[in-house]
Amino acid sequence: MTSTATTPRTRRPGVPGVRGVHHVAFTVPDLDEAVAFFTGVLGAETAYRTGPIGDPGGDWMRRQLGVHPRCTVHIAMLRLGPTLNIELFAYSGPGRRRRMPGNSDVGGHHLALWTDDFDASVRHLTAAPGVRMLGEPQRVDDGPIRGTRWVYLTTPWGLHLELVHAPDDLPYRRRTGVRLFEPPAPDEPYAPDDGRGP
Known part of the structure; x- marks a missing residue:
């Protein structure tokens, strides 16, 4: 008698359910400037823009995004090429470092x-x-x-x-x-x- 059971595929290590990268994100000093560069120079397309997002009297920004509670953010989501979504963040509020990390810096x-x-x-x-x-x-x-x-x-x-x-x-x-x-x-x-x- 032959078995009709199928042999399960060997599961590679990783997060269950994750099929790929959805987007990469960058915080920029000026959202209009960054969107204009990504669309006008690199050829990206804007999917949407949203904001301001904030919680003036609460702690949501710190709890959810790890930033100062009084920060607000504007966001743009772009599509660049066949597979890459890029999310751009522009924050306002206290506690922000304004210098870009160098390539040798942690976070570069x-x-x-x-x-x-x-x-x-x-x-x-x-x-x-x-x-x-x-x-x-x-x-x-x-x-x-x-x-x-x-x-x-x-x-x-x-x-x-x-x-x-x-x-x-x-x-x-x-x-x-x-x-x-x-x-x-x-x-x-x-x-x-x-x-x-x-």
Whole structure:
């Protein structure tokens, strides 16, 4: 007699029910400036804006968001490219540090953008008012991502961006079945199971 029971798939470690990243978020000094940059320079689309959100007489902002109770916030949610949602926060109120963290600071961060045309992307971004390129474009000559081109830039308010382009034959792929996500080509629809996903 044969069994009709199916063997359960081996469950990978992780949070039950979580299928992916919904969004990344950045706090910016001026919401209008940041939305204009993300939409006008990077090509994002605005899904919605909301605010002010606050609790003038209570403790909700501290309990829920970990900020000073008298803070208020305006929020914009944007869509950038085929898979990335970006949430922008602009706070007002006491207790805010106004200096962006450096890359070596705890909490330092950057937003890396994949490009199919590295040189054209560098020209476009460096032509935008207030954008500054850090150093010169680099090419990785050795190691697991040999052949990758990259450069860091800063937005007008100091957020670090990175432009990245990598060849199809990255050396790390010969040592593991794990594949880093790369956006599909413009004429190629995104399919989560096409081998480009995590």
